[in-house]
Amino acid sequence: MIFISKNKVSIPISLCIIALILCISACSNNDSNGGDLSQSGEAYWKISSTVKSASGSSAIIITGTPGTIWNAEITEGTTWCSCSSNDLTLSSKSGEIKEGLNILYVYYNSNTSKEQRIAKISLQFADQAAKVFDLVQLSESQQNLPAFKLWAEIPAPKENTSYQYVTHYALLNDKTIRNYSICFDKTKKAALWVAYPIHSAYLGSVKRTDRWAFDPIIPQSYQADCTIRSYGGSYDRGHQLPSADRDATDEMNAQTFYMSNMTPQLNRLNQDMWAKLEAKVRANNCSDTLYVVTGAYFGAGATTTTDGAKNTVPVPTNYFKVLLRTKSGKTGKNIKDCSDSELISIGFWVDHKSYGNIEPPKSICTSVADIESKTGFTFFPQVSSSVKQQNNPSQWGIN
Structure with a gap:
């Protein structure tokens, strides 16, 4: 039997070989079993769980361990x-997460009824445990x-x-x-106001999605087309x-990227x-909820630019925000049940220029009242x- 010696300790080389084989075997088994145990995945709608009545497809993004x-x-x-x-009867699909983009497409027929309908997709x-996705x-x-x-937060409607x-x-x-509500002006290809609550429930750590897309509820022909590129000139795709x-x-985040x-x-x-x-507005969120309306105003002398598809679109002359919340932020009351002394509000009127x-x-x-007089809308x-x-x-x- 051959021995190797190190620091005066002799070890049979055959035992070293056996130990090495056992180690390799153990590592191999750990890679297999441990890999299975560490396998995980996440999934989410690419844009939204709500789709329009016309036939089409939606996509669920799949990520996780390859x-x-x-x-x-x-x-x-x-x-x-x-x-x-191709096969409208196919109700199931399986796959394996690969490196790169993984997508599960869900196809749907036109809804010609007078009611919305809901499909449920179970993904495991x-x-x-399986996660269920609603497609509305x-x-x-x-x-x-x-x-x-x-x-x-919703302004009074105007006919x-x-x-x-x-x-x-x-x-x-x-x-x-x-998530939020809008008053969309088809002639301006923009929302005149976007109303939304801000509360800690809406705030988290999800990364910005940048999934620019048409709003599925508004006819596409009325929307600016900046799904691929921004407006012409020095204009950003500005969120309201x-x-x-x-x-x-x-x-929630993907829906903020609607046109x-x-x-x-x-x-x-x-x-x-x-x-x-x-x-600054976001920093004023509170337990009672901060109510916000952001809007675009098209006043005298409004100019135009082009969208990403070279269509002409109007440019706002001003932007505004109006805010409402309880003074203490922790009354536990609905706004309608609060006294005037318990509420605070403010407005911001912004010229469309660089400050x-x-x-x-x-x-x-x-004041909110001043912006009401400027825009003709009744807020809060x-x-x-x-x-x-x-x-x-x-x-x-x-300050």
Whole structure:
């Protein structure tokens, strides 16, 4: 028998070989079994769980450990929903996560009924519990109107054949909640106002999705086409509801990239003072909820630019924000049940120009009532006119 010696300790080389074989075997087994145990996956709708009434397809993005097996099955809605564009009876599909982009496409027929319908897609990774995705298809005439008299942030409606009112919903902790509502002007190819609540429930750590897309509820012909590239000139695709106000879930954030939430906004306004104003607004969120309406105003002398497809679109002359919340932030009351002394409000009227990379100045601060007179809209209809006369910038962290 051959021995090797080191530091006066002799070890049979045959035993070394056996130990090496056992180690390799153990490592191999660990790679196999441990790999299975560490396999995991995540999935989310690419854009939204809500689609229009016309036939089409939606996509679920799949991410996770390469090699992880996934199984998907349509458990409800199989009469109009499928996993294949060629075989409308195919209700299940399996796959393995690869490096790069992994997508599960879900195909659906037209909904010609007067009611929306819901399909359910169950998706399971390896030995993880299955996750169920709801796909909501709107009816032909459905618009998802805001709850005008219920939600504190919704302005009073105005009758105008050019206006379309829409609310977008999203899933949060397996519950469907409102994301935001808009008053979209088809002649301006933009929302005149976007109303939304800000609360810690809407804030998280999801990365900005940058999934520029058409709003599925508004006819595409009325929307600016900046899904691939921005507006012409020095204009950004300016959010009215900021992406950073909706980073609790991927779906919530993706919906902020709808074209209906965009306007052509000067890059040196959008990225500088306006961005700081958005951060200042977000910092005022509270347990009772902060209610916000952001809007675009097209006044005298409004100019035009082009969208990403070279179509002419109007450029706003001004932007505004109006804010409402309880003074303490922790009353536990609905807005309609609060006294005037318990509420605070403020407005911001912004010229469409570069202010420089500065903090929001007091010069843009005004009252909600003043912005009502400028725009013709009635904001926060649940509160008194005296509350809407307030203009106290320091109360909102603006000095």
